Amino acid sequence: MKTAIVTGTTSGLGLEIANHFLSIGWKVYGLSRGSSKIVNDRYHHLRGDIKNSESIKNLIHCNVKETIDLLVNNSAVFDYNCFEDTSLDVIDNIIDTNIKGTIYVTKFILPLMSKMSKIIFINSVAGLEEIENQSIYCASKYALTSFAGVLGKEMQKKQIKVTSIHPGGINTPLWDDTDFHKDVTKLLDPKQIVDTIEFICNSRKNVEYKTVKIFPDIEWH
Numbered sequence: 001m002k003t004a005i006v007t008g009t010t011s012g013l014g015l016e017i018a019n020h021f022l023s024i025g026w027k028v029y030g031l032s033r034g035s036s037k038i039v040n041d042r043y044h045h046l047r048g049d050i051k052n053s054e055s056i057k058n059l060i061h062c063n064v065k066e067t068i069d070l071l072v073n074n075s076a077v078f079d080y081n082c083f084e085d086t087s088l089d090v091i092d093n094i095i096d097t098n099i100k101g102t103i104y105v106t107k108f109i110l111p112l113m114s115k116m117s118k119i120i121f122i123n124s125v126a127g128l129e130e131i132e133n134q135s136i137y138c139a140s141k142y143a144l145t146s147f148a149g150v151l152g153k154e155m156q157k158k159q160i161k162v163t164s165i166h167p168g169g170i171n172t173p174l175w176d177d178t179d180f181h182k183d184v185t186k187l188l189d190p191k192q193i194v195d196t197i198e199f200i201c202n203s204r205k206n207v208e209y210k211t212v213k214i215f216p217d218i219e220w221h
Contacts, residue, residue, distance in 0.1 A: 001042075003027045003066050007050060007105055008075035010034035012172035013122065016190040017072055017197065018043065024198075029064055031056075031105065032075065050075055050101030051093075060108045068112045070201060073102045074122040076140075083135040091136050098140035103147060115159045116205055120197055121148045123164045125221040128213060145211075152210060161208060163200055167193055168215025186218045 004021050008014035009030030018028045018038060027042045036045040048059045077097045079090050106119065113119070126134050127141030145164055152162030169187040192214070200209050215221050 001025065001027050002069040003029070004070040004072065005029040005031060005064065005068055005109060006072040006074055007031045007102075009036060009038070009045070011037075013170060013190045013193060014072075014074040017074065017194055020191075020194045020198070021070075026069075027066075031059075050105055051096045053100075053104045056101075056104050057108050060105075060112075064109075064112060066112070067114050067117070068109055069117050071106065071109050071113070071117075071119045072122065072197065073105060073120070075101060075105075076122070076124075078134075078137055080133050080137075082133050086136055094136045094140050098137070099143045099147070102144060106151070110160075113160055116161070118161045118163070118201060119148075119151070119155075120200065121162075121164045122193070123148070123166045125166050125168045125213060125215055125219075127164070128166050128211075129221050149210065152208070159205075161200075163209045164211050165193065165196060166211065166213045168219045168221060187216050188214065 004026050006014055006018045006028060009018045010032040015037065018030050021028050022040050022042055029044050029046055030036055030038065031046045031048065033049050046059050046063055048055050050056055075097065077094055079086065079094060121144060123144055124141045126138045127145040131138055148162055148164045155162055167188055170190055170193065171184045171187040172190060196212060196214060
């Protein structure tokens, strides 16, 4: 049985990813600050804040013993505001979650991964483009793009594949507190991102998918 760990499984895309891999027979560890809606014997929920390095280190060390075939770094926080009106607390939360927290999880899971395991970063088009009113979010995602790219190069000798997926707007609760998208039904369905992840997982072992950009046709990036 293959095993995945997915961050941010409380709702949205992370919940969709976890449920999909459970549906095809995988064991899944979910890691998030909130409780889980998933009820499945092959699902194990780890509740913690990825910003807290020691807490996450202990949580993984005490609960995850088997080889991890897939790590999906999905947890992220978002803010839609001009830079001048962005508070220091918001800046810290975005940087600490989207960059440092993701790096912490990767650092602690990596020793559990073996040849042909895969690490997938759910990044954003904001990690490749400059989007108004998303300056700090863009900064965090650009940093993650660089980190994932260097990690992928370093992991070649271990044959661990690293991919950054850069979606545009996805129909998830991320947009609930903004008016950025008027009609979220026209955005990507989370299942489309799940399909992309499964395609990467099932690809031939001699193929690298470094950067995948995908967005709904109401956008252009």
